[in-house]
Amino acid sequence: MGKESIxxxxxxxxxxxxxFIDDKYEAGIELFGTEVKSIRMGKCSVKEAFIKIxxxxxxxYGMHISPYEKGNIFNKDPLRTRKLLxxxxxxxxxxxxxxxxxxxxxPLQVYFKGSLVKVEIGLARGKKLYxxxxxxxxxDQRRELEREFKVGKMY
Numbered sequence: 001m002g003k004e005s006i007x008x009x010x011x012x013x014x015x016x017x018x019x020f021i022d023d024k025y026e027a028g029i030e031l032f033g034t035e036v037k038s039i040r041m042g043k044c045s046v047k048e049a050f051i052k053i054x055x056x057x058x059x060x061y062g063m064h065i066s067p068y069e070k071g072n073i074f075n076k077d078p079l080r081t082r083k084l085l086x087x088x089x090x091x092x093x094x095x096x097x098x099x100x101x102x103x104x105x106x107p108l109q110v111y112f113k114g115s116l117v118k119v120e121i122g123l124a125r126g127k128k129l130y131x132x133x134x135x136x137x138x139x140d141q142r143r144e145l146e147r148e149f150k151v152g153k154m155y
Contacts, residue, residue, distance in 0.1 A: 004113050004114040005112075005113075005114065006111055006112065006113055007111060007112040008109060008110075008111045009039055009042055009044050009109075009110045009111055009112065009117075010042075010044045010045055010046050010109060010110040011046075011108075011109045012046045012047060012049070012106065012107055012108050012109060014047055015106045015107070015108055015122060015124065016108075017127075017132065017135070018126065018127055018132075019104070019106060019122065019124030019125060019126055019127060020124060020125045020126075020127060020131075021106075021108070021122040021123070021124050022103075022122075022123050022124065022125060023097075023122070023123040024108065024120055024121065024122055024123075025086065025090060025094070025120070025121045025122075025123070026113075026118050026119075026120055026121075027058065027084040027085055027086045027118065027119050027120075027121055028084070028085035028086075028116060028117070028118060028119075029060070029082055029083070029084055029085065029110075029117050029118070029119050030082055030083040030084075030085060031065075031082065031117060032076055034067070034068040034075050034076065035065050035068070035076060036117060037068045037070075038065050038066050038067065038068040039065060039110070039112075039117055040112075041068075043065065043066035044063070044064070044065050044066075044110050045063070045064040046060075046063050046064075046107040046108075046109070046110055046119075048062045048064075049061065049062040049063040049064075049106075049107045050062060050104070050105070050106060050107075051084070051104075051105035051106065051107060051121060052105075053091065053094060053095050053098060053105075056088075056091060056095075057083060057091075058083070058084040058086055058091055058094070058105075058121075059081045059082065059083055059084065060081065060082050060084055060107055060119065061081050062079060063079075063082060063107065063110075064078050064079055065078055066078055084119060084121070094121075094123065097123055098123075102125050102126060103123060103124070103125060104123075104124055104125075104126070105121055105122070105123060105124070106121070106122050106124050107119050107120070107121060107122075108120040108121065108122045
């Protein structure tokens with residue numbers, strides 16, 4: 001296998017805060033030339049994005065790709081719905097999982113794999129408020145321990 005470089009473009013930290021991520025999938029994304037150029041410049045956001053399955057096709061809504069400055073008439077709407085490219089079997093599996101109660105699809109990150117733009121999709125369950133609080137408490141505790149360890153190491 002050839003070694004392909006992976007360059008992260010956009011990350012969705014909010015998804016990890018709001019959801020339990022049970023499974024991850026890699027999908028291609030259908031883009032126009034000016035959109036790819038804009039992504040190469042790092043002008044992409046998936047914070048408010050979500051994914052739906054319609055008629056056996058997977059689409060991402062609310063993914064913002066800023067218009068390319070030199071693109072003029074070829075620029076597309078920054079918030080248009082974009083088709084995600086997955087194998088039929090993966091789409092069928094995701095459709096079955098999303099039909100279950102409490103599951104949803106969220107984009108986790110956008111990155112270049114070689115010269116191709118890929119989107120990492122997470123099969124997620126929503127967190128309750130107390131789950132979020134528990135996660136924040138764990139994070140604070142870990143940070144506190146690391147700080148103590150670092151201070152103790154100096155002597």
